[in-house]
Amino acid sequence: MDVDDAVPAAGGGPGAGPDTREGDLALLRAYEPVIRYTAGELFLPTAVDAYVARAGLWRRRPGERRDECLAQSGELTLERLAAEGERFAADGLYLRLVDRPMDGAEYRRWRREGAQPSFRPSSRFAAVGLFARLVDAGLRLSILLRGTLPGGTRAAAHRLYVTHMQPNDHPYYARVSRDGGYVALQYWYFYPMNDWRSTFSGINDHEADWEQVTIFLGETLTGSLRPAWVAFSAHDEVGDDLRRRWDDPDIEFVGTHPVVYAGAGSHAGAYLPGEYVTTVALTWPNRLAAALRQMARTVLPWARDMPETIAGIPFIDYHRGDGPGIGAGERRAWHPVLIDDDTPWIRAYRGLWGLDTRDHFGGERAPAGPRYERDGAVRPGWANPVAWAGLDEEYPTAEHGAVLRESRASWLERRLAEIAVEIDVHRRTSRELRASDRARAAYTSHAGADKTRRRDRTGYGRDGRETIAWLHTEQTALREELDAIVRARTQPPIEAPHAHLRRRALPLAADAPRRRFLAIWSAASVSVMLAGVALVVISPPIGVLWSFAGLMALMLAIEAAARGRLVRFAATMAVAGAVVFAVLGAVEVVVRNWRAGAAAVLILASCVLLVGNLRAWMTTR
Helix, strand or coil: CCCCCCCCCCCCCCHHHHHHHHHHHHHHHHHEEECCCCCCCCCCCCCHHHHHCCCHHHHHHHHCCCCEECCCCCCCCHHHHHHHHHHCCCEEEEEEECCCCCCHHHHHHHHCCCCCCCCCCCHHHCCCHHHHHHHHHHHHHHHHHHCCCCHHHHHHHHHHHHHHHCCCCEEEEEEEEEECEEEEEEEEEEEEEECHHHHCCCCEEEEEEEEEEEEEEEEEECCCEEEEEEECCCCCCCHHHEECCCCCCCCEEEEEEEEEEECCCCCCCCCCCCCEEEECCCCHHHHHHHHHHHHCCCCCHHHCCCCCCCEEEEEEECCCCCCEECCCCCCCCCCEECCCCCCHHHHHHHCEEECCCCCCCCCCCCCCCEEECCCCCCCCHHCCHHHCCCCCCCCCCCCHHHHHHCCCCCCHHHHHHHHHHHHHHHHHHHHHHHHHHHHHHHHHHHCCCCCHHHHHHHHHHHHHHHHHHHHHHHHHHHHHHHHHHHHHHHHHCCCCCCCCCCCCCCCCCCCCCHHHHHHHHHHHHHHHHHHHHHHHHHHHCHHHHHHHHHHHHHHHHHHHHCCCCCHHHHHHHHHHHHHHHHHHHHHHHCCHHHHHHHHHHHHHHHHHHHHEEEEHHHHHH
C-alpha cells in the first residue's frame, strides 16, 4: 500500500455512539491483519465465550493450599466471570480448561484419529550451541520438579476445542484508542492453548494464550488518517524493536492488510516467514544481574550499556506460514468484536485465563487478559499503546515533522541571537579587565604585577574565557543544526525503514548448517557428554580436573568441526593457552620472589604519591 494513501478520521472511545462505533469498525476492517500459521498448528483464534463455557473458575485462597472452585465447567458465562472478578478482585483467580489430562490409552487413540496434523521439524539442536543444549537438557529434567501442565493436557484441550468451540469461527477482539496524534487499532487474538513445547519442541506449554497486533494511523494536518506503523507481539522485541514502519520492505501486504506469520504453538508474530532462534530469558539469573547492574551504575558509568538479559536459552520458533491462514485472500475469515475499558469481562476480570501452575519460571503459567498483567496491573500496551511502542518521540506524519522543524528553527534563531549578545558582553568585560590589569602593572612593583597576574588566572579572567569558549561551542552546534533544517526545506530527510531498530529479527538463513553430521552430533552431544562425565567420575585417566578439562576441549573441538569452525577454534585455544601460561608464569614468579614483588609495588606506590603531591604543590603557588 502507498503510505501516502489516507482515509477520513473517525472518532471513538468509551461510551461512543453507534455512528462512532461503525466508523471504528470500518477502520478495523480496512486494516485487519492476515495471519498465516505453520502446518501442524492445533489451535487457532477462538471465541472467549465458548472457551469460558467449557472452563471452570478457581480462586486461590490466601494462606490455604487447596484452591476453591467458584464455578464448574458448563456453569460459567462472561457475565458471571465479570461478576466474580469484581467480587474477588483482590484474590488470585484463574480459569481451568482441562480437568483431567488424557491417560496413555486415550492419548494414543487421539493420535490414531489423526487429530494432530503432520509437522516436519528442523534440527533445532543444530541451530544452537553446545551450552544451550546442556541448559535445555537440564530444564527438561527439571520439568518433573516444576509446576507444569501434566501430560495429555494438549490432547484433552484440543478435543474440547474441536468439539465445543466452533473451530471454524475466528473472532478478534478489537479496540480503538487515540493519543498523541495517533489512532491505535489493537487486534487481540485468543487461543485455547499455547502448545509450543509439546507439539513443536519449544520451552513452554500453558492453557490459553492472548496475542495482539497494533496498527498506528497518523492523523494528518487536515484531519485524515494515514497508516504509519505496525507492531506484532513477539518474544524478544521491546520498545522500538516492536514496531515497523508501514513502508518496511519486511512487511508483506494483501491490499491494505499486513501479513503476520504466527509462531507454531507460541502464536507470537513475525514479519518474515521462516525459522527463528528465540531466546527465552531465565528469570532468576536476570533478576540477580539487574540488581548487580543497578549497583554498578553508581560507580561504573559504562554499566548503563550492559544488556538487560544475560541468561537465556535459545529455541527454534517456527513461523513458516505453510499452514492455514485467516483474513483477506485466505480461506478463513475474521469476525470482529469491539471491546474497550467498559467491556465488563475486560475490566472486571484480572485473573488468569488458564491453569495457574504456580510455575516459578513463569513460562508455564497461563496469561491474563488484554487489559491486565498476571499481577493485576494494567498492561502498558493497553494503557498507553503509543508509549508501549516507543512512539512518544515519533511525529505522526511527515507534515508534522516539517512543522516541528520550523518551530525548532525559530527557537534556534532566537537562541543564536541571545548567544551573540552574551558573547559580546563577556568579551567586553574580559577586555576591560585586561586593560585594567595592564595599566596597574605599569605603575606597580614586580611583586604587585605578579599578584595581578595571579588574580587574573583565578578571577573573572579565567572564568570569562571558559564562558566565552562554552558559548562558542554551543553557537557552532546550533548553527549546524539550523543549517540542516534549512537544507531540509528543499531536500526533506529520508530515514531508512530500519533506522530505529536496535536488533532486526531475521529468520535463519537458507544456507544455515543442516549437514547430516551436524544434525546427528547435535542430537547426541548431550548424551555423549553425560556419558563422558560418568567415565571421568568412575575412572579419571589423568586426574579428575584434567580429565574434565580434556573432555570439554574434545566436545568443543567436535562442535567446531561439525560447524566448519575447527581452524578458528584451534586458533582461539592457542591464544587462550598462551594467555593462561603467561598468567600462571607471572603468578609463579611473584610467589617465588615475593619480597622483590612487594618491594616493587611499594616503590611504585611511593612514586605515584610523590608525583601527585608535587602537582598539588605547584598548583597552589
